[in-house]
Amino acid sequence: LRLARLILAWGRGSPFGPKNAGQATSLAAELAHLIDSAETEGVDLSKVRDLVPDRFAEHWQHTLSFLEIALDYWPQELAERGLIDPAKRRNLAIRAETEAWASNPPAHPVIAAGSTGSIPATADLLKTVALLPKGAVILPGLDQALDARGWQAVGPSHPQYGMKQLLASIGADREQVQTWPHAKPSTVAKDRAAFLSDALRPAETTDAWSGRDARAFDQAAATTGLTLIEAPTPREEAAAIACALRETLEVPERTGILVTPDRSLARRVAQELGRWDIPIDDSAGTPLTGTAPFGFLRLLAVTASEGLAPVSLLDVLKHPLTALGLNPAECGQRTRELERALLRGPRPGPDIAGLRHVLAQTELEQDKKDRLVDLINRLDAAVSPFLECYDLHELPLRDLVDAHLRAAEALAVSDDTTGADRLYRGDAGEATALFMETLLASADSLTAMEPLAYLRLLETLSAGQMVRPRFGQHPRLSILGPLEARLLSADRVVLGGLNEESWPTAAPIDAWLSRPMREELGLEPPERRIGLSAHDFVQAACGADVIITRSLKVEGAPTVASRWLLRIDSLLKGAGLKDGLTPDTSYLNIAEKLDEPKSVVP
Structure with a gap:
C-alpha cells in the first residue's frame, strides 16, 4: 500500500x-x-x-x-x-552466515541438502559449505548420465540448468561430484532417470537419438511402472486420479500423492475423494478468495458499489452467513419473499430508499408486508453506514475498511450468535480475519481513495492468499505442488495436468522489462522457471509406480500435451516402440462405472 x-x-x-x-x-x-x-x-x-x-x-x-x-x-x-526490503534482509542474513562460516569454520559437520542454489546468496552459502572441513553439499537429482555434449548445451529451460549454474558457482566439475554413500536407488529409479535424461536432452543435441534401437537403453525397465492416462476432460481426469489414489489405500501402509501445479485439478480430485469420505491435504491450500467468509465480504463490497442492485443484493442476502439478527432459516424465507415481491420486476431505485419505494407500491398481505418491512429495516441498519461511504468522492481507506467490517458483522449476526463469531470461525474465518486486520493496520498508507476502487484493491491484495487446514487430513494420501514434492516420496505418485501452460506453465511476462532489458541488467530469463519445473517433474517421475495424467480438452478447447510428454513419446517411438507411451484406460473405466446407474427405467 x-x-x-x-x-x-x-x-x-x-x-x-x-x-x-x-x-x-x-x-x-x-x-x-x-x-x-x-x-x-x-x-x-x-x-x-x-x-x-x-x-x-x-x-x-x-x-x-x-x-x-x-x-x-x-x-x-x-x-x-x-x-529494508524482505528479499534484501534475507540476502543479508544468508551472507552474514556465509561470512561467519568462512572466517570461523564450525567444528561440527554441516550438511546442505535439497537446495538447487537458485538464489545467488544461497549459492554462495553452498559454496562455503562445500569448502568447510566437515561440510557437504547434497545435490538433488544431478544428472550424471547426460553426455558431455548435452551437458555443455544445457540452457535455462533444461532440468539441469540450476545444477549446472550451482556447480559453476561452487567451482566444481560434474565429474567431481560423488554419489552419496548411503543412497541406494532402485534399479527402476536408475533406469528411469537415465531414460528421462535422454528424453529431455537439449534440443540441439537430439540428433543423438538417430540410429538408436531398442537396445540403446532398457526400454522395459524405463517404462515399467510408468502409466499414462489421457482423459477427455478435467472432470474425468480428476475422477481417474481419485480412483488411482483410492486403490492405493487397499494395501496397508501404502502411500500415494498427487503432484500438480494445477490447483483446479487438485480441488476436483479432493472433491472426488469425498465420495469415499477421504479428506485429503492439498499443501497449496484453498485460495482465500474461494472461502465463504472472504467471499461474503467481497459480495458485500460488490453490492455496495452497485447501490444494492437486485442480483448482487440477493447474492448477499442468500449467502449462508447472512442472518440479520434472525434465525438463518427465517432470514432465508424472508429473502425469498423479498425476491418474489420486489426484485423480479423492474429494477428498484438505488440503495434502501429504492427498496422501500417499491414495497410501498406493492400490494401484499399485511403479515407478509410487515415481515418485509422488518427485513428491510434490519438491512438498513446493517449496511447504511457502508453505503454512505460510496456517496463520497474520496475517504481514508481505514474508514472504508472499518465500515465494511461493521456491515459484514451486522449482516452475519443471528438470533443466538454474534456476527464476528459466525464470520470468523474455522480456518477460513481466521484467515479472513487476519487478512482484514493486516489491511486495517496498513490502511493509513492510503489517506484518500475513491470508494469505487475499493473492490479492485481487495481483489488485488487477496490474490495469492491461501488457507491451509490444520487438522483432519488423511495420513497416507496428499496433494502436493511440485515445490513441496521435491523432498518427499510415496509408493504411488500421480503427476497430474501434464499439458502445456499447465505443467509447465507459460514463461511469465515481465510487466516492466523486455527480454533485452532483462539480459542487459543481468536478470535470469523467464525460461528459468520452466527449467526448475522440469527438474521437479523428472525427480517425481523417477518413482517405482508413477501415473501421468492429462486432459485432451479443457473448457471445450483441445490441449497440447506437455513438451516433456512429447519428448518421452518421441524417444520411445524412435527406439522401436511403435505406439510410444500407450494410454491406459482402466482407471477411466472404473470412474465411469462409479457414476453409472444400476438400471435405466424408461
Whole structure:
C-alpha cells in the first residue's frame, strides 16, 4: 500500500498514471515483484538508467520513468521508516552466515541438502559449505548420465540448468561430484532417470537419438511402472486420479500423492475423494478468495458499489452467513419473499430508499408486508453506514475498511450468535480475519481513495492468499505442488495436468522489462522457471509406480500435451516402440462405472 501511495503521487503528473487506488495497487504488486526479483538475484536495479534509449520503443521510456519510484522514492521511504526490503534482509542474513562460516569454520559437520542454489546468496552459502572441513553439499537429482555434449548445451529451460549454474558457482566439475554413500536407488529409479535424461536432452543435441534401437537403453525397465492416462476432460481426469489414489489405500501402509501445479485439478480430485469420505491435504491450500467468509465480504463490497442492485443484493442476502439478527432459516424465507415481491420486476431505485419505494407500491398481505418491512429495516441498519461511504468522492481507506467490517458483522449476526463469531470461525474465518486486520493496520498508507476502487484493491491484495487446514487430513494420501514434492516420496505418485501452460506453465511476462532489458541488467530469463519445473517433474517421475495424467480438452478447447510428454513419446517411438507411451484406460473405466446407474427405467 505504501508503494501504491507513491504510484498515485507519480501518476498525478503523468498521462499514463493510474486513475484510482485500485489500479495503483495492481501496479504496486507488479513493481514489488520486480524489486524482490532484483534483490534476490543480486542485480542493481539502478542500472536500468544506463540502458541505451535508442534501442527500445518509446513506451519503454515511460516505463523507465515509472521505475524511478523503485530507484529513488521507495528507498527513501524505507530509509525514513528504518526498514529494508524482505528479499534484501534475507540476502543479508544468508551472507552474514556465509561470512561467519568462512572466517570461523564450525567444528561440527554441516550438511546442505535439497537446495538447487537458485538464489545467488544461497549459492554462495553452498559454496562455503562445500569448502568447510566437515561440510557437504547434497545435490538433488544431478544428472550424471547426460553426455558431455548435452551437458555443455544445457540452457535455462533444461532440468539441469540450476545444477549446472550451482556447480559453476561452487567451482566444481560434474565429474567431481560423488554419489552419496548411503543412497541406494532402485534399479527402476536408475533406469528411469537415465531414460528421462535422454528424453529431455537439449534440443540441439537430439540428433543423438538417430540410429538408436531398442537396445540403446532398457526400454522395459524405463517404462515399467510408468502409466499414462489421457482423459477427455478435467472432470474425468480428476475422477481417474481419485480412483488411482483410492486403490492405493487397499494395501496397508501404502502411500500415494498427487503432484500438480494445477490447483483446479487438485480441488476436483479432493472433491472426488469425498465420495469415499477421504479428506485429503492439498499443501497449496484453498485460495482465500474461494472461502465463504472472504467471499461474503467481497459480495458485500460488490453490492455496495452497485447501490444494492437486485442480483448482487440477493447474492448477499442468500449467502449462508447472512442472518440479520434472525434465525438463518427465517432470514432465508424472508429473502425469498423479498425476491418474489420486489426484485423480479423492474429494477428498484438505488440503495434502501429504492427498496422501500417499491414495497410501498406493492400490494401484499399485511403479515407478509410487515415481515418485509422488518427485513428491510434490519438491512438498513446493517449496511447504511457502508453505503454512505460510496456517496463520497474520496475517504481514508481505514474508514472504508472499518465500515465494511461493521456491515459484514451486522449482516452475519443471528438470533443466538454474534456476527464476528459466525464470520470468523474455522480456518477460513481466521484467515479472513487476519487478512482484514493486516489491511486495517496498513490502511493509513492510503489517506484518500475513491470508494469505487475499493473492490479492485481487495481483489488485488487477496490474490495469492491461501488457507491451509490444520487438522483432519488423511495420513497416507496428499496433494502436493511440485515445490513441496521435491523432498518427499510415496509408493504411488500421480503427476497430474501434464499439458502445456499447465505443467509447465507459460514463461511469465515481465510487466516492466523486455527480454533485452532483462539480459542487459543481468536478470535470469523467464525460461528459468520452466527449467526448475522440469527438474521437479523428472525427480517425481523417477518413482517405482508413477501415473501421468492429462486432459485432451479443457473448457471445450483441445490441449497440447506437455513438451516433456512429447519428448518421452518421441524417444520411445524412435527406439522401436511403435505406439510410444500407450494410454491406459482402466482407471477411466472404473470412474465411469462409479457414476453409472444400476438400471435405466424408461
